[in-house]
Amino acid sequence: MSLARIVRTAIQIADAEGLSALSLRGAAARLGVAAMSTYRYVPSKDDLVPHMADAAFGEEPYRADAPEGWRARIELGSRTLWSLYRKHPWLARLGSRTRPLGALDGHGLDPTTLFDIHVLLYSPVQGLAVHLEMEADAEASTGQSEDQWMDSRAPALQELVESGRFSTFTKVVAAFEDGYDLRLDALFEFGLKAILDGPTSIVERQEAVT
Structure with missing residues (x-):
């Protein structure tokens, strides 16, 4: 378990079902862990979404050329x-x-x-x-x-x-x-x-x- 794994899983859910369908409980279920275990890394969905955005925008990094x-x-x-x-x-x-x-x-x-x-x-x-x-x-x-x-x-x-x-x-x-x-x-x-x-x-x- 790590914040990066939670973020990747949350992105997969949002991509497939939309941001409104995302929840920490749903991400935990997808990861096969207890819902409370995700709260050790991120306290709420509102706190998770900025991490997701950072990861998604980071897929296209700044180009030196x-x-x-x-x-x-x-x-x-x-x-x-x-x-x-x-x-x-x-x-x-x-x-x-x-x-x-x-x-x-x-x-x-x-x-x-x-x-x-x-x-x-x-x-x-x-x-x-x-x-x-x-x-x-x-x-x-x-x-x-x-x-x-x-x-x-x-x-x-x-x-x-x-x-x-x-x-x-x-x-x-x-x-x-x-x-x-x-x-x-x-x-x-x-x-x-x-x-x-x-x-x-x-x-x-x-x-x-x-």
Whole structure:
């Protein structure tokens, strides 16, 4: 028994069933030990979760060979963060606010502007990743995948379309040949360029005057 084993087991439970399904008692059962024995290492679930986050974020350590240029480094950080959210959907509710800051440093930005841009760059990634956690939680609680759930709701959606009460919704839905898939990876790729384009002019303008 060790804190590291408890953390690894807790991560496995959260990955499979969601953070809401995690408990110290459940982790102890998975480890095959008495529930009280885990309290020697961590007093509560609230104390356990930061250890889990540290371990999960530690799977992608700082890279000494980070690319040149703030935009390339932000893009790398975004993709790294997205891959971690993909592996551990529960991380989306915790977020990461510290490690990528260095990519924006040294470009003449005042501290407030620097941090504002940092938050605006990474918040959409985290926000999109919340859907990963929602999907994982829903599948764990219902036993249905997203496609299975949507299939089960097809009659209700068809009734909504045929009601005529929502003309724009009806028009958009009718335009899809095979329905709409929430392709989160594609949405991440689609949005990343737009997210990076926004602050580019601010950074470049500030670099020009410093």
